[in-house]
Amino acid sequence: MTETTASIVAPRETGAPRPLRSGRSRRPGAPRRTGVAYLFLAPFLVLFVVFVLGPAVFGLWISLTNWSPFRVNQSFVGLKNYLDLFTPGSATSGDFWQSMSATGIFTLASVPFLLIIPLLVAVLLNQRIRAGSFFRGIFFAPYVLGVAVIGVIWKYLLDTQSGIVNHLLGMLGLPDNLPWTVDTPWVWVTLAGVTVWWTMGFNTVIILAGLKGISPDLYEAAALDGAGAVRQFFSVTLPGLRSVMTFVVTITILASANMFGQSFLITKGGPGNQTRTAIMYIADQGLSQNNMAAASAMSYVLFAFLAIISIINFRLQRERAEKSAS
Secondary structure: OHHHHHHHHHHHHOOOOOOOOOHHHHOOOHHHHHHHHHHHHHHHHHHHHHHHHHHHHHHHHHHOEOOOOOOOOOOEOOOHHHHHHOOOOOOOHHHHHHHHHHHHHHHHHHHHHHHHHHHHHHHHHOOOOOOHHHHHHHHHHHHHOOHHHHHHHHHHHOOOOOOHHHHHHHHOOOOOOOOOOOOOOHHHHHHHHHHHHHHHHHHHHHHHHHHHOOOHHHHHHHHHOOOOHHHHHHHHHHHHOHHHHHHHHHHHHHHHHOOOHHHHHHHOOOOOOOOOOHHHHHHHHHHHOOOHHHHHHHHHHHHHHHHHHHHHHHHHHHHHHHHHHO
């Protein structure tokens, strides 16, 4: 009896390997769970294909033809629509690049403020202050309004003749006839200022969430080393927000480059066409002028520029992260 027991227990004591079970026997319900996962993903995949992937492919095909809703047969023209955009003197080249220039001006005028102001506000709201939730709601409240509401409100407030803003400036002894919506450079001040006021709450909330993820121990260690508030901001806060700021910078640039509603409602693209952005010109060519082929080519050129900017931004942030880690 003892020998038999020893012979049975011995392999376990000597660490003899046990036979491994196959993956299927270990997870008999895996295929079923995978099917359920795809079932839950199906609504999103259908919407993505119908409203994103399908139109993107169709728009690419349109840009390679002379497509028109009033023409029965569409002819393949290759890269002609793209070459026209880069050919001086063509029907679309001058106006398109003027609109791209307006888009660039607005992006440069708005993006720095949409990064710096939300960052400072988020740092303040991250402190232990009374009614912190109330102030967060105040800063985020304008973002829930639609662009139509924002455009109508600020067009009325900034009207040169009867606007409340000029009236208040006059009461303070300042010039009361500033052409906020009809002349440069005031139109750019208006568009950038309204956009910053309207959308900075979104960036503030994202940055505030990133601040919550920074360990308080890092600030305590910096304080023990003698670092003040400014030193802690540059040595602890900014490095801790690197990934968050990469995301914020990217989405802010993309949103600013796709600005349409503010200019369309407040300045009507004026004075002249100086505030007519690329999206406004593409919409005009495609929807008003029925020049869908050229409009599709313009949209893909704009997409290429934004893709390049996004890639450069991510690579620069990654290089900075690697340098700081080393």
